[in-house]
Amino acid sequence: MVTQSTEASTTNGATPLIRLCGVTKVFLTDEVETHALSGIHLDIRIGEYVSIAGPSGCGKTTLLSILGLLDTPSGGSYSLKGNEVATLSFPERARIRNREIGFIFQSFNLIGDLTVFENVELPLTYRGMAAGERKSFATEALERVGMAHRAKHLPSQLSGGQQQRVAVARALAGNPAILLADEPTGNLDSRNGEAVMTLLGELHKSGATICMVTHDERFAQHADRTVHLFDGRVVEDRVAA
Template sequence: MIKTVNLQKIFRTEEVQTLALNNVNIEVEKGEFVAIMGPSGCGKSTLLNILGLLDNPTSGSYFLNGTDVSKFTESQRTNIRKGVIGFVFQSFNLIDELNVYENIELPLLYMGVPSSERKKRVEEAMKRMDIMHRAKHFPQQLSGGQQQRVAIARAVVANPKLILADEPTGNLDSKNGKEVMELLSELHKEGTTIVMVTHSKHDAGYAGRIINLFDGEVVAELNL
């Protein structure tokens, strides 16, 4: 499903050039759960942004479902993201002005899904994440664990084939963090491909494989 070939990312300012990723070669098969680990600043989130088509590499290739998407325009990347990739972030990234139902519905609106189908899918996602009773609440009225459940519901409502998670338990206590990881594990068991960036060895234990980065390079891989 995912393959990178000599992927490189350089950030440039007027005075400084930073090599964030250097010749990164990874493959993720359909249905895998892969954790990406490494110290702060090693390039984990940069890699995830490229895999999620939020950014392009400076050089090298990125194949998603067999298509080289590494030079795609923002418009092309946006079209692929819709319905293909679901995102779960540490900071939840919910819209404060929208209630739970509206936050979850948002990807379906972008996709142009009819109203009746949107309602069905949103309610299914809320039931699955056990947040139906919070449908009319706004993010600031929810606990951190509840906000992350909303974020996961939003990520899965379009039935994506790939979920990218960036430190999904980073802002949660151990109990809520465990529940979130169990939800992701359930999705994986149903066939969803998951790539997760994490500092947590405990969270990485839910994956089937760990890729270790250091200074923008893959230094080790471990099958669990």
């Protein structure tokens, strides 16, 4: 049965961390309009662990890009911590991304020329943080994911699972308001995939807000709320029992 979720997700009355109201995204290719998202309403509260699921091409990644301020919606509104962010300038969006959002990508996206420590430290350098402070934040994040002992290694010297742990540490390092994970297990074998999901679960337990895109039902069940997309619409918003 298809249910609308907006009412359910805002019933506790507190201001949600993220609120999307009627967000649409239209791509224009060779004068053909493609509606990637159509009237998305979605609230995410602080401390929630939300997974966004759906078949390939349903708009999961587009939604995550908009949530992460990497892309702008064609219509609707998007507020983060109660502030409208859909219409911000490019530099403003970059500033908010840097301070409020932590990204975890399917393909890890570590920079090959930088050491593990430098990769984790990278978002902090864009914040203009002093070197000493950066070191403390980055080390703490690496310790949280159990990779502090590999700080001086290059990504090429790590396994896929280890690389993804470093990517998680990078996302955590700046204490963001929310972690956005795009198929974080997509490039990992099942053992490493489980390990990363366990790590995300631990982070959630310690208070992190997480929004994860996945097409794998098994991993979607790790979240305490699952939003199903189909053809750019939310078709189900289910809170785990």
